[in-house]
Amino acid sequence: MKPYIRTGLIWSALMIAVMVASTVWTLSALPAEGPIPVHFSLDGTPNRYGTRLEVMLVFSFVPVIAAIVSAILAVAPSLDPRGANIDVGSKAYIAVWIGVMIVLTLAHIGACMVLINAINGTPAGPGIVRGIIAGCALLFVAMGNYLPKTRPSFMFGVRTPWTLSSDMAWEKTHRLAGRLFMIAGGLGFIGAFVMNGIWLALQLSALVFAAAIISVVYSYFAWRGADDHDEGTSLTV
Structure with a gap:
C-alpha cells in the first residue's frame, strides 16, 4: 500500500471513530419516549421532530458517507490511468483527503451538539x-x-x-x-x-x-x- 494512501486511511479511521463515539454519546442522551428534534433552523431552533429510530438513522449517515468517501479515495489512484501523476502530487491529494475527513467530523460533532442543546431546551444559536x-x-x-x-x-x-x-x-x-x-x-x-x-x-x-x-x-x-x-x-x- 502506498504511504499516502495508508496515511489517509489512518486519518479516516480516526475521524470515523470520533464520529461513531459522538453518535453513541448523543443517542445515550436521547429521551426514551416522545418526539425528538431532527431538523433545525439556522439559529439552532428545532423545526421538525421525529422518532428515536429516525435520529439513529440520520446520525449514522455522516460516518457511513465518510467511510464511502475514504474507500473511493483509497482506490482512485489505482483505477486512474494517470495514477502515477496522483503519486507525484500526493501531498495535494492527502491534504484534501484529510481536510474532507476533518470537516465531516466537525460537522457531525456540531450536529450532535445542536441536538443535545435542543433536548436540554437551550438552542445552540447560529x-x-x-x-x-x-x-x-x-x-x-x-x-x-x-x-x-x-x-x-x-x-x-x-x-x-x-x-x-x-x-x-x-x-x-x-x-x-x-x-x-x-x-x-x-x-x-x-x-x-x-x-x-x-x-x-x-x-x-x-x-x-x-x-x-x-x-x-x-x-x-x-x-x-x-x-x-x-x-x-x-x-x-
Whole structure:
C-alpha cells in the first residue's frame, strides 16, 4: 500500500471513530419516549421532530458517507490511468483527503451538539453553523493552496476535456483555480461570521461555484493557447 494512501486511511479511521463515539454519546442522551428534534433552523431552533429510530438513522449517515468517501479515495489512484501523476502530487491529494475527513467530523460533532442543546431546551444559536461553514471555507483555502501542485489525472483536480488533453492547459488552469479557491475560501470564512439568515448558508456555496465555473471556462482558453493541445490523429477504423 502506498504511504499516502495508508496515511489517509489512518486519518479516516480516526475521524470515523470520533464520529461513531459522538453518535453513541448523543443517542445515550436521547429521551426514551416522545418526539425528538431532527431538523433545525439556522439559529439552532428545532423545526421538525421525529422518532428515536429516525435520529439513529440520520446520525449514522455522516460516518457511513465518510467511510464511502475514504474507500473511493483509497482506490482512485489505482483505477486512474494517470495514477502515477496522483503519486507525484500526493501531498495535494492527502491534504484534501484529510481536510474532507476533518470537516465531516466537525460537522457531525456540531450536529450532535445542536441536538443535545435542543433536548436540554437551550438552542445552540447560529454559532455552530458559523463554525461549520468557517471550517469548510478553510478547507477550500487549503485545496486552493495545493491545486497548482497537482498533475493531470482523471480523478483529482479541474478535469475538463481541455485540461486532460494538454499538460500546459492543466498547469495554467490549476494555477488560476488555486488562487480563485483560496479567495473564495477566504471570503467564505469572513462571511461565516458577518453574514446572517439565508446568506449565511449560501455565501460559501456561491463563491465556490463561481470559482469552479471561471476555472472551467478558463481551461478552454488555456487549451486554445497551449502548444501541446491534442490535435488527434489521421487514423481511421
